[in-house]
Amino acid sequence: MKNVLLVLLFLYSSFLIGQNGTSPDKVVTPPEKVSFTFQKEYPGKTAVWALKYVGDDDDEIRYEGKFRTNEKTESLAVYDNLGVLKAFETQIPLNKLPQKAQAYLKKNYPSNAIREIAVVVDDKNKTTYEVGVQKKGRFYDLVFDQNGGFDVAVEKD
Structure with a gap:
């Protein structure tokens, strides 16, 4: 009986070990070019890296580095x-959102539904605002343009 339990424990632990590499948000080490550019742009900062696949067919690789710019800001x-x-x-x-976006949020969502707010600047220098809200148990990213106009809502898992 002890041998059977030992074998089952061994099999179960091997399945758990095998699951280690399947997470889509697995922490990764980026290529040297990515690390070099990050250190050049944000000296002294340490990022936690994740690998994401984007594009129409998930055929483009992106390296996302999360880090703190100061004690309170991620x-x-x-x-x-x-x-x-x-x-x-x-x-x-x-209060850093454009007034138009603040008015939209106030009209359509209770203040306790707002989970996170961020400003995003892309590689074409286009600025958008993303507001994470929770409504009826679902999480959404609301995207506003540079002037605060509502653009789109994207449901997140």
């Missing part, structure tokens, strides 16, 4: 595999 730098910055996202308080 940021995200997104690079392609050649070390080119594709987007930079940083947290902001509600």
Whole structure:
């Protein structure tokens, strides 16, 4: 009986070990070009890196580095595999959103539904605002344009 339990425990632990590499948000080490560019742009900062697949067919690789720009602010730098910055996202308080976006949120969502707010600047220098809200148990990213106009809502898992 002890041998059977030991074998079952061994099999179960081997399945758990095998699951280790299947997470889509697995922490990764980016290529040297990405690390070099990040350190050049954000000296002294340490990022936690994740690998994401994007594009129409999930055929493009992006390296996302999460780090703190200061004690209270979390940021995200997104690079392609050649070390080119594709987007930079940083947290902001509600009062830093354009007035038009603030009015939209006030009209359509209770204040306790807002989970996170960020300003995003892409590689074409286009600025958008992303507001994470929770409504009826679902999480959405609301995207506003540079002037605060509502653009789109994207449901997140």
